[in-house]
Amino acid sequence: MVDIINLENAHLRMRVSPQGGTILSLDSLSCGLPVLRSGEGRSPGDCGLFPMLPVANRVAGNAFRLQDREVQLPPSSADSHFFLHGDGWLTRWDILERAEDYCLLQMRQRHPCGFDYCAELRYALRGSTLEITLNLTHLGDEPMLYGGGIHPFFALTPQSQIDFSASGYWPEGEQHLPCDWTDILPPEADFHFPQFGKDEWLNVGYSGWSGVARLRHPTMTVTLSAPTPWLMLFRMAGEPFVCLEPQSHPVNAHHMPGQPGLVMLAKGERWRFTTRIMVNH
Numbered sequence: 001m002v003d004i005i006n007l008e009n010a011h012l013r014m015r016v017s018p019q020g021g022t023i024l025s026l027d028s029l030s031c032g033l034p035v036l037r038s039g040e041g042r043s044p045g046d047c048g049l050f051p052m053l054p055v056a057n058r059v060a061g062n063a064f065r066l067q068d069r070e071v072q073l074p075p076s077s078a079d080s081h082f083f084l085h086g087d088g089w090l091t092r093w094d095i096l097e098r099a100e101d102y103c104l105l106q107m108r109q110r111h112p113c114g115f116d117y118c119a120e121l122r123y124a125l126r127g128s129t130l131e132i133t134l135n136l137t138h139l140g141d142e143p144m145l146y147g148g149g150i151h152p153f154f155a156l157t158p159q160s161q162i163d164f165s166a167s168g169y170w171p172e173g174e175q176h177l178p179c180d181w182t183d184i185l186p187p188e189a190d191f192h193f194p195q196f197g198k199d200e201w202l203n204v205g206y207s208g209w210s211g212v213a214r215l216r217h218p219t220m221t222v223t224l225s226a227p228t229p230w231l232m233l234f235r236m237a238g239e240p241f242v243c244l245e246p247q248s249h250p251v252n253a254h255h256m257p258g259q260p261g262l263v264m265l266a267k268g269e270r271w272r273f274t275t276r277i278m279v280n281h
Contacts, residue, residue, distance in 0.1 A: 003018060003095065004016070004017055004024070005017075005018070005095065005098055005103050007100065007101055007102065007103060007123065007125055008029075008100060008101065008125070009100070009101045009125045009127070010029070010030075011028065011029055011030050011125070011127055011128040011279065012026065012027065012028060012029060012035075012125050012128065012130060012279065013025075013026075013027050013029055014026040014027070014123070014125070014130070016103055016105075016123055017041045017047070018092055018093045018094070018095055018105060019041055019092055019093075020041070020044065020047070020050050020051075020088070020089040020090060020091065020092075020093075021050065021051050021088060021089065021091075021093045021105050021107070021121045022039075022041060022047035022048070022049065022050045022051075022089065023036060023047060023048045023049040023050075023123065023152075024038065024039050024040065024041055024047050024048060025037075025038040025039070025048050026048055026049070026130060026277070028128075028220060028279045030128065030279070030281065031219055031220040031279065031281060033155070033217065033219070033220050034155040035048075035130075035154070035155060035220075035222055035277065035279055036048030036049055036152055036153055036154060036155060037153045037154075037155050037240065037241045039153075044077075044078045044089060044090055045078070045089070047153070048152065048153050049132075049150060049151060049152040049153065050085070050088075050089035050150075050151050051088045051089060051119075051121055051134055051148065051149075051150060051151070052085040052086055052088065052089065052148045052149045052150065052151050052245070052247070053086045053088040053119055053134065053136055053146075053147075053148035054086050054088070054109075054115050054117060054136065054144075054146045054147065054148060055073070055083060055085070055086045055146075055147050055148065055254075056085060056086070056147055056148050056149045056232075056245070056247040056248065056249060056251070057084070057085060057205075057232065057247065057251040057252075058081075058082040058084060058175070058176060058177055058251060058252065059073060059082065059083065059252060059254045059255070060175075060177055060252050060254075060255050062081060062082050062083055064145075064254035064255060066114070066144075066145055071113050071114060071145075072113055073113060074087070074111050074112075074113060074115075076090070077090060078090060081175060082175075085151060086148060087109065088107065088109075088119060088121075088148070089151070091107050091109065092107070093105035093106060093107045093121065094106050094107065096120070101124065101125040101126075102122065102123060102124035102125065103122070103123055104120060104121070104122045105120065105121045105122075106118065106119065106120050106121075107119050107121075110139075110140075114140060114142060114144040115140075115144060115146075116138065116139045116140030116144065117136050117137060117138050117139055117140075117146070118136070118137050118139060119134065119135065119136045119137075120133075120134075120135045120136075121133070121134050121135075122134075122135075128278060128279045128280065129276055129277065129278040129279070130276070130277040130278075131274070131275075131276055132150055132274065132275040132276070132277070133272070133273075133274050134148065134150070134272070134273045134274070135270060135271070135272050136148070136265075136270065136271045136272075137265075137268065137269070137270045138265035138266065138267060138268070138269055138270075138271075139267065139268075140267060141267055143264050143265060143266045143267075144264070144265060145254070145259065145262045145263070145264055145265075146262065146263050146264075146265055146271050147247070147248045147249040147253065147261060147262045147263065147271075148247070148248055148271075148273060149226075149228070149232075149245055149246050149247035149248055149273060149275075150226070150245060150246055150273070150275045151243060151245045152224070152243060152244065152245065152277070153241040153242075153243055154215050154222060154224075154241060154242050154243070154244060155240060155241060156215070156235075156239075156240055156241050156242045157217065157240065158196065158199075159196075159217065159218050160196060160215055160216065160217050160242075161194035161195055161196055161215070161216040162191050162194065162195065162196070162197060162213070162214070162215055162216075162242060162244070163191050163192070163193060163194040163195070163213070163214050163216070164191050164192075164206075164209060164210065164212065164213035164214065164231065164244075165192055165208075165209070165210045166185075166191075166192075166206035166207065166208050166209045166210070166231065167183060167207060167208025168181055168182055168183035168184075168185070168206070168207055168208060169181070169182065169185060169189060169204050169205060169206045169207070170182075170204060170205045170206075170207075170250065170251065171189075171204060172202075172203045172204055176203055177251065177252055178204075178205055178250070178251050178252055181207065188200070188202065189202060189204055189233070191213075191233075194214075194216055197235070199237055199238065200235075200237045201235070201236055201237055202233060202234070202235050203232075203233075203234045203235075204232070204233055205230065205231070205232045205233075205247075205250050205251045206230065206231045206232075206233065207229055207230055207250060208229055209228070209229050209230060209231040209246075211225055211226055211227055211228065211229070211246075212224070212225050213225075213231065213244050215242070215244075219281065220279060220280070220281065221279070221280045221281075222277065222278070222279055223276075223277070223278040223279075223280070224244055224246065224275070224276070224277055225275070225276045225278070226246035226273075226274065226275045226276070227274065228246050228247060228248055228261070228273075230246070230247045230248070230249060230250050230261060231244060231245065231246055231247070232244075232245035232246075232247055232251065233245075246275055247261070248261050248262075248263070248271075248273055249261030249262045
């Protein structure tokens with residue numbers, strides 16, 4: 001039986017599941033509204049937020065070249081073609097610490113392809129802000145390429161508006177992989193000015209993101225911030241959520257010149273990723 005962790009302060013209430021290291025729900029007590037959609041963790045992704053590691057999103061061919069060798073990524077129980085979002089969201093995490101307003105989770109993972117690491121995930125309520133910290137330490141003898149991020153499902157209504165700045169984006173192509181980057185944003189993907197957008201499928205990655213995105217509801221504003229220039233946006237027609245996913249690298253960076261945003265870690269070296277979700281009236 002999975003032990004659900006309940007966290008609360010004067011402003012926010014949340015439920016965390018060690019299965020996948022997921023946030024099942026996050027609600028604003030001050031506004032009386034959900035910040036993230038609610039889930040019960042009955043299946044992968046049935047939640048309000050999950051961590052992505054040791055890779056974010058998809059890699060073409062589920063393989064990439066690393067120095068003089070071909071790295072074949074592991075199969076995934078969540079996707080028949082890709083090591084989708086890695087496997088941190090599919091793995092049972094151990095509870096290291098828990099208190100009224102924070103918890104610390106840990107998981108150990110090793111794969112034949114070269115991923116060999118220990119990860120720690122901290123969720124902390126600080127006033128009206130949720131602080132998320134993801135630390136990963138490589139334990140393998142051979143260096144390996146790492147990345148990741150956070151995959152939140154923000155609650156969305158027809159009255160909500162989204163806004164953030166970016167220099168351009170990658171439209172979606174076959175198998176949900178990115179097409180060529182462009183600085184021409186179509187209206188439905190341009191959120192330089194607050195808008196709801198279209199209630200239809202949109203699955204695109206942005207570069208030159210300022211590191212701040214806002215969801216403006218009639219009586220609540222949610223601000224997402226992360227120190228990365230890459231943001232993924234995913235939404236589905238008829239669904240009351242939008243995913244704004246800060247990532248340490250663009251989708252399919254493993255096949256891009258210079259492998260932007262990915263980090264080569266030697267044994268004992270650490271990668272760190274932080275995100276903040278702030279709620280205001």
